[in-house]
Amino acid sequence: MKDTSLSTLLCILFVATSASSGCNSTPPVLTEEIAPGIYRIKVSRSNVYLLAGENLVLIDTGMKGEGKAILQAIKSIGRKPGEVSHILITHAHIDHTGSLAFLKQATGAKVVASVKEIDYVSGLKKTWTMGREGFGGKVFKIMLWFMETFPFKYEPASVDFPCKDGDVLECFGKVNVIETPGHSIGSVSYYLPDRKIIFIGDALSGVPEPKFPPRAGCSDYQQALRSVKIIAALNFSTCCFGHGNPIKDRADTVIRKLILAAGAPSVR
Numbered sequence: 001m002k003d004t005s006l007s008t009l010l011c012i013l014f015v016a017t018s019a020s021s022g023c024n025s026t027p028p029v030l031t032e033e034i035a036p037g038i039y040r041i042k043v044s045r046s047n048v049y050l051l052a053g054e055n056l057v058l059i060d061t062g063m064k065g066e067g068k069a070i071l072q073a074i075k076s077i078g079r080k081p082g083e084v085s086h087i088l089i090t091h092a093h094i095d096h097t098g099s100l101a102f103l104k105q106a107t108g109a110k111v112v113a114s115v116k117e118i119d120y121v122s123g124l125k126k127t128w129t130m131g132r133e134g135f136g137g138k139v140f141k142i143m144l145w146f147m148e149t150f151p152f153k154y155e156p157a158s159v160d161f162p163c164k165d166g167d168v169l170e171c172f173g174k175v176n177v178i179e180t181p182g183h184s185i186g187s188v189s190y191y192l193p194d195r196k197i198i199f200i201g202d203a204l205s206g207v208p209e210p211k212f213p214p215r216a217g218c219s220d221y222q223q224a225l226r227s228v229k230i231i232a233a234l235n236f237s238t239c240c241f242g243h244g245n246p247i248k249d250r251a252d253t254v255i256r257k258l259i260l261a262a263g264a265p266s267v268r
Ligand SMILES: [Zn+2]
Pocket: 091, 093, 183, 202
């Protein structure tokens, strides 16, 4: 559970900036069906998920400038952008909300986000001002200020349905809202118990193996670790991360082992 090094943070900035410089580029998109009707859309550095049933649901929206690529991905499976009924936001960092305003406008979808992060999504507060731990976190905030002020200026979007822990959304069967804060103050996970699949945003990283979120990227690292235990106590087979490859088999066991390997107390 080491802190993220400055060089890693610089790498993140470089990759994020170079991947979508100019904001109008259309980065390559990989659309992978990770479970029946559930697709991973890999944009420049984060994942967007598309749930395709009678209606469509998006989870997160990538960086600014990636909305057109996400619409292309929707069309590539023979569906229409106007079928997107809801956009669920895991947390308000710009690599998850950057194309929200574009996609809300393009689809007419209703936006669901944590009640604790409405001010950031709707633009009342700047997302770069969200807490980050330690010296690395302060450096990260300066980088984010630059990114959100210049190449990735955030375009606010209104939140139609503020959500909180215990809410059950009726948009793709039953979607349970699980509050998993720590990476950001209002991070939430979306859990589909019937499908045994969970979307956890950046509560854990899946690049390339699951690991704890970097301390400098967290608003409260200890709280983030407690949230990992909340996730690990659930019953799911597939875990979908904001970054990196999903775990598609016995994901809950994999995360429990990660906790044990780190020396944290067992969740069961
Ligand atoms: Zn994040």
